[in-house]
Amino acid sequence: MRYIAEVEHYNLDLYAIKFYLKSHQNSKDKFTVLTNLHEARPVIYTCIAILIDIFHQNNKALLLLSVLPLLKKSKETKGILVRGRKTVLNGSESTSTFMSTFFSETYFEHRNSPRHSFYLMRNKSSHYSLKEIQEMINTIYNINVNNLV
Numbered sequence: 001m002r003y004i005a006e007v008e009h010y011n012l013d014l015y016a017i018k019f020y021l022k023s024h025q026n027s028k029d030k031f032t033v034l035t036n037l038h039e040a041r042p043v044i045y046t047c048i049a050i051l052i053d054i055f056h057q058n059n060k061a062l063l064l065l066s067v068l069p070l071l072k073k074s075k076e077t078k079g080i081l082v083r084g085r086k087t088v089l090n091g092s093e094s095t096s097t098f099m100s101t102f103f104s105e106t107y108f109e110h111r112n113s114p115r116h117s118f119y120l121m122r123n124k125s126s127h128y129s130l131k132e133i134q135e136m137i138n139t140i141y142n143i144n145v146n147n148l149v
Helices: 041-057 093-100 130-141
Strands: 003-010 014-021 062-066 080-082 085-087 108-113 118-123
Touching: 003 041, 003 130, 014 041, 014 130, 041 062, 093 108, 108 130, 118 130
Parallel strands: 014 062
Antiparallel strands: 003 014, 062 118, 080 085, 108 118
């Protein structure tokens, strides 16, 4: 399976990365199609490499990862398989621990929105508050993210 990753750059130095199956590139629902992907590492690692590159180019960047396409609706598998373990975007320590291996908590504050499948890495050198970032996300995606955990 081939994926396409898209990076969007917004005000506040917010960079959002999302991806979809290449075969769904012409679908209006391409970002919400459930793939039942059982091996997510290549996609996640590619997104992480892109986010690292963005950070090297802009050391004030706020990084947002959307992993909705990988999630399954099954109660047994609400997560993605990464490095042989389940990682769930539900505010769990495992998600933060995994992402912290690439984006140190020394430099980034890790937050997520389980309801919207967003994972935010707020650059601690950014002068934008979490409230300002949440308002930006709400405006961009027309959602109500008001309590990133």
